[in-house]
Amino acid sequence: MKKFAVFGNPISHSLSPAIHHMFAELTGEDIHYDKIEAPVDGFEQAVNAFFADELAVGCNVTVPFKEKAFVLSEANCNPEAKTAKAVNTLHREGNALFGYTTDGMGLVADLLNATELKGKRILLIGAGGAARGVVQPLLGSEPELLMITNRTLAKAESIVTDIKHDAFCAVSIEEAKKQLPDVIINCTSASLTGDLPMVSDGLFSQCKLAYDMVYSAKATSFMNYAKEQGARSTKDGFGMLVEQAAAAFTIWTGKTPETAGVIQKLRP
Numbered sequence: 166m167k168k169f170a171v172f173g174n175p176i177s178h179s180l181s182p183a184i185h186h187m188f189a190e191l192t193g194e195d196i197h198y199d200k201i202e203a204p205v206d207g208f209e210q211a212v213n214a215f216f217a218d219e220l221a222v223g224c225n226v227t228v229p230f231k232e233k234a235f236v237l238s239e240a241n242c243n244p245e246a247k248t249a250k251a252v253n254t255l256h257r258e259g260n261a262l263f264g265y266t267t268d269g270m271g272l273v274a275d276l277l278n279a280t281e282l283k284g285k286r287i288l289l290i291g292a293g294g295a296a297r298g299v300v301q302p303l304l305g306s307e308p309e310l311l312m313i314t315n316r317t318l319a320k321a322e323s324i325v326t327d328i329k330h331d332a333f334c335a336v337s338i339e340e341a342k343k344q345l346p347d348v349i350i351n352c353t354s355a356s357l358t359g360d361l362p363m364v365s366d367g368l369f370s371q372c373k374l375a376y377d378m379v380y381s382a383k384a385t386s387f388m389n390y391a392k393e394q395g396a397r398s399t400k401d402g403f404g405m406l407v408e409q410a411a412a413a414f415t416i417w418t419g420k421t422p423e424t425a426g427v428i429q430k431l432r433p
């Protein structure tokens with residue numbers, strides 16, 4: 166038996182236990198996966214208590230503890246975690262805790278479930294923590310161009326300064342429109358309040374996939390707008406949630422679960 170958990174506050178809404186128990190069934194792993202609501206000022210103690218159990222292998226970390234998880238694992242974390250200064254997956258190997266941000270891997274996997282990325286022009290809208298964590302995996306998918314834009318453009322420019330790459334640049338929304346992006350990803354928090362991020366008529370004219378990293382039972386304002394503007398297809402971030410969990414499961418167990426059935430079964 167291997168033990169896992171997700172730490173957050175609040176945490177009752179989390180689908181992670183259901184997702185990981187399904188992965189375990191699919192891959193023949195014997196696991197126990199808990200939800201742990203740590204006190205806002207007691208994350209480190211809660212994680213230490215969890216890993217005091219020798220059966221504990223790894224945990225997921227969500228709001229508001231991702232930055233604290235980064236501090237715990239800073240010496241041993243993946244490049245996206247270093248860039249985002251946030252960790253959503255901890256893995257104990259020997260006496261060391263390794264930290265990962267699997268959101269970007271999850272996003273790329275879910276985009277590839279729907280479209281091609283290699284040689285394509287991708288636009289990322291938003292430059293907060295969520296955007297920081299996904300840039301390197303997106304560049305790893307070998308797009309022709311990865312553009313980033315934001316309401317506050319200086320924040321997009323600072324991400325480009327931190328992650329220098331020939332195919333990566335910060336642009337205004339009007340400049341982005343001239344490049345006719347193939348894939349447009351909303352990684353702002355605007356959808357959480359039902360708002361549209363900054364967009365522009367004509368932006369979606371060549372868009373094969375408009376992707377909102379947020380998910381809900383209904384299409385988001387961004388997805389509806391993209392569709393009206395001619396985007397060929399739209400997708401929300403539910404698949405990303407399952408794919409980022411699959412990336413964590415692979416880190417912990419070395420096994421790669423089949424995600425399509427899990428996405429279909431658990432989708433709200």
Ligand code: ATR
Binds near residue numbers: 293315
């Ligand atoms: P997260 O960790 O989810 O990325 P964040 O770091 O607070 O959250 O970043 C929120 C992102 O959503 C930012 O890019 C923000 O734009 P600003 O940098 O200009 O604040 C963007 N955002 C939030 N609400 C928005 C709105 N109504 N329209 C456009 N962008 C919005």
